[in-house]
Amino acid sequence: MEQALKNFFLFLSKNKSFNKLAKKYGLRLGGSHFVGGETIEQAVQTIKDLNSKGLSVTVDYLGEFVDTEKVAVERTDHSIKTIEAINREKLDAQYSLKMTSMGMDISDEVIMRNMRRILEAGKKNNVFVTIDMEDSGRCQKTLDIFKELKAEYDNVGTVVQTYLYRTEADIDDLNKFSPNLRIVKGAYKEPVEVAFPDKKDVDESFKKIVKKHMLNGNFTAIATHDEAMIEYTKQIAKEYKIPKDQYEFQMLYGIRSERHVELLKEGYNMRVYLPFGTDWWGYNMRRLAERPANVAFVLKGVFKK
Numbered sequence: 001m002e003q004a005l006k007n008f009f010l011f012l013s014k015n016k017s018f019n020k021l022a023k024k025y026g027l028r029l030g031g032s033h034f035v036g037g038e039t040i041e042q043a044v045q046t047i048k049d050l051n052s053k054g055l056s057v058t059v060d061y062l063g064e065f066v067d068t069e070k071v072a073v074e075r076t077d078h079s080i081k082t083i084e085a086i087n088r089e090k091l092d093a094q095y096s097l098k099m100t101s102m103g104m105d106i107s108d109e110v111i112m113r114n115m116r117r118i119l120e121a122g123k124k125n126n127v128f129v130t131i132d133m134e135d136s137g138r139c140q141k142t143l144d145i146f147k148e149l150k151a152e153y154d155n156v157g158t159v160v161q162t163y164l165y166r167t168e169a170d171i172d173d174l175n176k177f178s179p180n181l182r183i184v185k186g187a188y189k190e191p192v193e194v195a196f197p198d199k200k201d202v203d204e205s206f207k208k209i210v211k212k213h214m215l216n217g218n219f220t221a222i223a224t225h226d227e228a229m230i231e232y233t234k235q236i237a238k239e240y241k242i243p244k245d246q247y248e249f250q251m252l253y254g255i256r257s258e259r260h261v262e263l264l265k266e267g268y269n270m271r272v273y274l275p276f277g278t279d280w281w282g283y284n285m286r287r288l289a290e291r292p293a294n295v296a297f298v299l300k301g302v303f304k305k
């Protein structure tokens, strides 16, 4: 039953008609629990609130699977405005993006031009940029682009997903770039040919990747709500005396919010991933797929008004 619900929400996440409706009617359709506003101004306010509790942020302007150059350029411009706002408002925040939103599926020329503009803005405004990882069909291309950009810019990192069989080899390959990596389990529906189907294997892989990347001496963002993964990281950090400035925990806005602050109080660095914008449908449906119990939060958002 749980698996059927997960598949249902993943199916909905790709539904274009619902996405259109969500844009038209806005966050009152139930998006506000996981999304920090529809405009840059609203996102800035949410970031200020989080920063005032001591939480760092990585902010993401929602949107994915763009197929016209015009929209990809608009999204790039909007990303740059967000990066400038982070600097102007003196926020403790980084920027995260999905390359399908910046023209990755259109052409190599378009995506490289847009990414260089964003990273230039990041450099000028002292803002670090993380390239989110999308579905497995785009993994190799994402890593290739990351490597090319990393040779030109210091302020860029990316993500690896521990449900993919390939990730351990990717970590070995990426090590020569001393990359700043966010480690996640993975949020997309993937076939058994490329990804572990069982949670226990994904968890074991998560631990292996976290340990390897930390012991390689690279900055590691441990992005999970799973207490077992958090405990494991603490234990590795203690055992191998990993300095606190070499790793941080990351969680999504609206999920286990009380734990964000507790981890801070325990002395760990904590960053909240904060999406904003009108294109929130796919993102929200993936959160529901991860944990159908989250439906309660969404319904609360709808009926609160």
Ligand code: FDA
Pocket: 131, 132, 133, 134, 159, 161, 182, 184, 185, 186, 187, 188, 223, 224, 225, 226, 227, 250, 251, 252, 255, 256, 272, 273, 290, 291, 294
């Ligand atoms: P998992 O879903 O396995 O849950 C394990 C346990 O965590 C649960 O049993 C429960 O105990 C606890 N838990 C989970 N949700 C909870 C809740 N709402 N309330 C209370 N307890 C809860 N994915 C991707 O493919 N590409 C990317 O770029 C990113 N980026 C990213 C950034 C950040 C900051 C995070 C936190 C996550 C991502 N992800 C991602 C999503 C990631 O791949 C994954 O789908 C989710 O984090 C869910 O997996 P978990 O590791 O949290 O645990």
